[in-house]
Amino acid sequence: xxxxxxxxxxxxxxxxxxxxxxxxxxxxxxxxxxxxxxxxxxxxxxxxxxxxxxxxxxxxxxxxxxxxxxxxxxxxxxxxxxxxxxxxxxxxxxxxxxxxxxxxxxxxxxxxxxxxxxxxxxxxxxxxxxxxxxxxxxxxxxxxxxxxxxxxxxxxxxxxxxxxxxxxxxxxxxxxxxxxxxxxxxxxxxxxxxxxxxxxxxxxxxxxxxxxxxxxxxxxxxxxxxxxxxxxxxxxxxxxxxxxxxxxxxxxxxxxxxxxxxxxxxxxxxxxxxxxxxxxxxxxxxxxxxxxxxxxxxxxxxxxxxxxxxxxxxxxxxxxxxxxxxxxxxxxxxxxxxxxxxxxxxxxxxxxxxxxxxxxxxxxxxxxxxxxxxxxxxxxxxxxxxxxxxxxxxxxxxxxxxxxxxxxxxxxxxxxxxxxxxxxxxxxxxxxxxxxxxxxxxxxxxxxxxxxxxxxxxxxxxxxxxxxxxxxxxxxxxxxxxxxxxxxxxxxxxxxxxxxxxxxxxxxxxxxxxxxxxxxxxxxxx
Amino acid sequence: xxxxxxxxxxxxxxxxxxxxxxxxxxxxxxxxxxxxxxxxxxxxxxxxxxxxxxxxxxxxxxxxxxxxxxxxxxxxxxxxxxxxxxxxxxxxxxxxxxxxxxxxxxxxxxxxxxxxxxxxxxxxxxxxxxxxxxxxxxxxxxxxxxxxxxxxxxxxxxxxxxxxxxxxxxxxxxxxxxxxxxxxxxxxxxxxxxxxxxxxxxxxxxxxxxxxxxxxxxxxxxxxxxxxxxxxxxxxxxxxxxxxxxxxxxxxxxxxxxxxxxxxxxxxxxxxxxxxxxxxxxxxxxxxxxxxxxxxxxxxxxxxxxxxxxxxxxxxxxxxxxxxxxxxx
Numbered sequence: 011x012x013x014x015x016x017x018x019x020x021x022x023x024x025x026x027x028x029x030x031x032x033x034x035x036x037x038x039x040x041x042x043x044x045x046x047x048x049x050x051x052x053x054x055x056x057x058x059x060x061x062x063x064x065x066x067x068x069x070x071x072x073x074x075x076x077x078x079x080x081x082x083x084x085x086x087x088x089x090x091x092x093x094x095x096x097x098x099x100x101x102x103x104x105x106x107x108x109x110x111x112x113x114x115x116x117x118x119x120x121x122x123x124x125x126x127x128x129x130x131x132x133x134x135x136x137x138x139x140x141x142x143x144x145x146x147x148x149x150x151x152x153x154x155x156x157x158x159x160x161x162x163x164x165x166x167x168x169x170x171x172x173x174x175x176x177x178x179x180x181x182x183x184x185x186x187x188x189x190x191x192x193x194x195x196x197x198x199x200x201x202x203x204x205x206x207x208x209x210x211x212x213x214x215x216x217x218x219x220x221x222x223x224x225x226x227x228x229x230x231x232x233x234x235x236x237x238x239x240x241x242x243x244x245x246x247x248x249x250x251x252x253x254x255x256x257x258x259x260x261x262x263x264x265x266x267x268x269x270x271x272x273x274x275x276x277x278x279x280x281x282x283x284x285x286x287x288x289x290x291x292x293x294x295x296x297x298x299x300x301x302x303x304x305x306x307x308x309x310x311x312x313x314x315x316x317x318x319x320x321x322x323x324x325x326x327x328x329x330x331x332x333x334x335x336x337x338x339x340x341x342x343x344x345x346x347x348x349x350x351x352x353x354x355x356x357x358x359x360x361x362x363x364x365x366x367x368x369x370x371x372x373x374x375x376x377x378x379x380x381x382x383x384x385x386x387x388x389x390x391x392x393x394x395x396x397x398x399x400x401x402x403x404x405x406x407x408x409x410x411x412x413x414x415x416x417x418x419x420x421x422x423x424x425x426x427x428x429x430x431x432x433x434x435x436x437x438x439x440x441x442x443x444x445x446x447x448x449x450x451x452x453x454x455x456x457x458x459x460x461x462x463x464x465x466x467x468x469x470x471x472x473x474x475x476x477x478x479x480x481x482x483x484x485x486x487x488x489x490x491x492x493x494x495x496x497x498x499x500x501x502x503x504x505x506x507x508x509x510x511x512x513x514x515x516x517x518x519x520x521x522x523x524x525x526x527x528x529x530x531x532x533x534x535x536x
Numbered sequence: 537x538x539x540x541x542x543x544x545x546x547x548x549x550x551x552x553x554x555x556x557x558x559x560x561x562x563x564x565x566x567x568x569x570x571x572x573x574x575x576x577x578x579x580x581x582x583x584x585x586x587x588x589x590x591x592x593x594x595x596x597x598x599x600x601x602x603x604x605x606x607x608x609x610x611x612x613x614x615x616x617x618x619x620x621x622x623x624x625x626x627x628x629x630x631x632x633x634x635x636x637x638x639x640x641x642x643x644x645x646x647x648x649x650x651x652x653x654x655x656x657x658x659x660x661x662x663x664x665x666x667x668x669x670x671x672x673x674x675x676x677x678x679x680x681x682x683x684x685x686x687x688x689x690x691x692x693x694x695x696x697x698x699x700x701x702x703x704x705x706x707x708x709x710x711x712x713x714x715x716x717x718x719x720x721x722x723x724x725x726x727x728x729x730x731x732x733x734x735x736x737x738x739x740x741x742x743x744x745x746x747x748x749x750x751x752x753x754x755x756x757x758x759x760x761x762x763x764x765x766x767x768x769x770x771x772x773x774x775x776x777x778x779x780x781x782x783x784x785x786x787x788x789x790x791x792x793x794x795x796x797x798x799x800x801x802x803x804x805x806x807x808x809x810x811x812x813x814x815x816x817x818x819x820x821x822x823x824x825x826x827x828x829x830x831x832x833x834x835x836x837x838x839x840x841x842x843x844x845x846x847x848x849x850x851x852x853x854x855x856x857x858x859x860x861x862x863x864x865x
Contacts, residue, residue: 063738065862086740101735103728105848114728115739117721148848162739 014077022071049222050459063095064088094163095172109143182520209238254492259292265479271321296494304503314353323348362446377426381407410439452483555808557765561786564758571750572730576641579783580648581619585759586766587655589615604676619759634859656774677767730853733860788835
C-alpha cells in the first residue's frame with residue numbers, strides 16, 4: 011500500500027556538540043493512527059519530536075509533510091503544517107486564563123476574546139473536555155493544565171499531535187480519560203504520536219510502536235503483533251526480565267511510628283492532617299497520591315526538615331552492634347521521639363532521606379560539584395579537625411561508579427553534566443552507602459528508562475532484605491503495586507488508606523488517591 | 537482659602553512636580569520588566585536622557601530656534617534616544633549574548649551616569665560655566681499648557697490644570713500602556729515573554745524581538761524622566777548631582793506599583809511627596825536623611841505585605857532576570 015504519510019522523516023540526524031542525539035532516523039506518521047515512540051532515556055525521542063515542533067533544526071535529513079518536503083524553523087512553522095506538541099513540562103503562562111493561553115501568539119480578527127471562548131467551547135464539547143476558558147492556570151490541577159495544552163494545539167488546527175510523556179503525572183482515572191480523548195481524536199482522523207516509557211500504556215493505546223535505541227531507529231511494529239517483552243528487547247538491545255521482585259524478609263520489626271502528625275506549610279496552609287502509620291524494617295512501604303498531596307511534606311517531616319505542629323514520630327532503633335539482616339531484633343518499647351530534633355540529629359540515628367525532586371538536583375546534590383564532593387556533603391562533619399578528608403569519599407564514589415554502572419567522565423565531573431538516570435544513581439547510591447535503618451526516597455525512577463529503573467528497584471530490595479525500613483514515594487502505580495509490601499495512599503494531606511501491596515488493585519488505589527477512604531468527595535471539586 | 541489648605545495645595549503641587557520624572561522612569565522600567573528584562577540601569581539612562589534632552593533644547597535655542605513646541609519635541613526625542621541607546625547596549629548584552637542582567641544593569645547605571653555627566657559637563661564648560669536656556673523656553677517646559685482661565689479656578693484650577701505638559705503626557709502614556717498590556721494581543725504576547733519565554737516561543741511569539749523592543753522603548757521612556765527632571769525641577773540647568781537617586785527610586789517604584797502602569801500615577805506622586813516632605817513638613821529633631829529614606833521604607837513595607845498575601849497576581853513576572861535560550865535543555 012503506497013499511501014502518502016501525514017509526516018515522513020527521512021534520515022534525520024541531530025548533533026549536540028559531539029553527542030549524536032539522532033542518527034539517520036526514518037519514521038512515518040499516518041492519520042487516524044496512534045503511534046507510540048518508545049526508547050530508553052537519551053535515546054533521542056524528545057529530540058526527534060522537538061525537530062517536528064520547531065524547537066530544534068535537524069542537521070541532516072528531510073521532513074516531508076503530505077509528501078512535500080518542508081523546513082520547520084520555528085513552532086510557528088510547525089503549526090502551519092498542522093503539527094502541535096504537548097510538552098512534558100507544560101508550556102503555559104501561570105497568571106493567564108485558559109483562553110489567554112490559547113489565544114497567545116495568534117494574530118487576526120477571528121482570535122478576539124469572544125471568538126476564542128466560543129471556539130474553545132466547541133472543541134471542548136466535541137471531545138468532551140469540559141474546561142472553563144476564564145479559569146487562571148495557577149488555579150488548575152495538573153490534568154486540567156494538560157487539557158488546556160491539548161485544546162491549545164487543537165485550536166490552532168493541529169492535525170498531528172505529539173504528546174511527550176503525557177501520563178507521567180496523571181492518576182489512573184485521569185489517564186483513562188486522556189486515552190478516551192486520544193481515541194476520539196484518532197477516530198476524527200488525526201495523527202497522534204505519544205512518547206512514553208510505560209509499556210502497558212503502549213499496549214493499551216497505540217496502533218503502531220516505533221522504537222529508538224541510542225539515537226538510532228530500530229523499527230516500527232504493529233502493536234497487535236508484539237508484546238511488552240519483545241518491545242523491551244528492541245528498546246534495550248538484549249533480553250531482560252520485566253518482573254519486579256518482591257522478596258519476603260524473614261522478620262519485620264517496627265522501626266518507625268507516626269502518630270497524629272500535623273504540619274503547616276510556610277504560608278500557614280495545613281499540608282499534613284492527622285497522619286498515623288507504622289513502618290517496618292524489612293518492608294517497602296509505598297506512598298501514593300496525586301502530586302502535591304503531602305508526600306514531600308511527610309518525608310520531610312520525618313527527616314526533620316518540616317516542622318511538625320503536633321503529633322509524634324517514634325523511632326525504634328535496632329539493637330546496636332547487631333546485623334539487622336535476617337534477624338529478629340527486639341524492639342525497644344520506649345521509642346525515640348524524632349519530633350523536635352534537627353535534621354542532623356535524625357540522620358545520625360540512621361534515618362536517611364534520598365529525595366529526588368522534579369528537577370533532580372534541587373535537593374540532595376549540588377549540581378556544580380563533582381561526585382566526590384557530593385559524597386562528602388553528608389560526612390564531612392564526621393572527621394575531626396578543620397580540614398576535609400577526600401580519600402574515603404573518593405573511594406566511595408569510585409565504588410558507586412563501578413557497582414551501579416554510573417556513566418561519567420570522572421569523579422570530579424560536576425554531577426549537573428550527568429544524565430538524569432546517572433544523577434539519580436549517585437543520589438540513591440550515596441544514601442544507601444550511609445547504611446541507614448530507614449531509607450526514604452521520592453520518585454527515585456522519575457524519568458528513568460527501564461534498565462536504570464530496575465537497577466534502582468534492585469537496590470531498594472537489597473536494602474529491604476537487609477532489614478531496612480524503606481519508604482518509597484512513587485508515581486507509577488503499576489510499579490508501586492509490584493514492588494511494595496504495603497501502600498499508604500495520601501489524599502489532600504490525609505491518610506486515605508493503607509492497602510496491602512500484593513492484594514490491592516490499581517482502581518482501588520486510584521480511588522483512594524482522589525477520595526479520602528475511597529468514598530466521599532474530598533476537598534477539590536472535580 | 538485658609539492658610540492650612542493653601543499649604544496642602546502647595547504640597548500636592550510640589551509632590552506632582554517631583555513625581556512626574558519618576559512616573560516616566562517607572563513606566564519605562566515596567567515595560568522592560570514585563571518582558572522579563574530587569575534593567576537596573578534606569579539611573580544611567582535617566583542621566584543620559586537628562587543630559588541629551590537639555591542639550592537638544594540648549595543647542596536648538598543656540599542655533600536660533602524660537603519655537604517652544606519644537607524645543608519640547610526635540611528634548612523628548614533626544615532624551616528618548618539617549619535612553620534607547622543605553623537600553624540597546626543592555627539588550628545586546630543580555631538578550632543576544634545572554635549576559636547576567638543584574639551585572640549588566642549595574643554596569644549600565646555606572647556607564648550612563650558617566651556618559652550623562654560627560655555630556656552635561658562638556659556643555660557647561662564649553663558654554664562658559666553655565667548651561668541655561670532662555671526664560672521663555674524654561675516657561676514652556678515648566679508651565680501648564682492650559683489657558684489661564686482654567687488655571688485660575690479656585691483649588692481645582694491649579695490641582696487639575698496647573699502642572700507641566702509632561703504630567704498630562706505621562707498620564708496619556710500610562711493609560712496607553714495599561715491598555716496595551718492588558719487589552720491588546722501584542723501586550724498579551726509581551727507579558728507571556730516575561731512570564732514564560734519558552735511558552736511564548738512555542739506559541740509562535742518572536743521572543744527576541746519582543747524583548748528588544750520592550751527594553752529599548754522602555755529605556756527611552758525612562759530616560760524622558762531624566763529630561764523632565766532637568767527641565768522642570770532643576771530649571772533647565774545642568775547640575776551633576778540633581779538626578780542622582782532618581783533612577784533607583786524608579787526601580788523601587790516599579791515594585792511598589794506591583795508592575796501595573798495605572799498604579800504608577802498615584803505611586804509616583806506619593807513618592808514625589810515623600811521626597812520633598814523634609815522641605816515642606818520639616819520637624820527639626822528628625823534629620824533630613826531619615827525623611828529621604830521614606831520612599832524606600834514604603835517600598836519595603838509594600839514588599840512585605842504583598843509577599844504575605846502571596847497572591848499570584850501580585851508577583852513579579854516569572855522569568856524576570858532570566859536569559860532565554862531555546863535549545864537549552
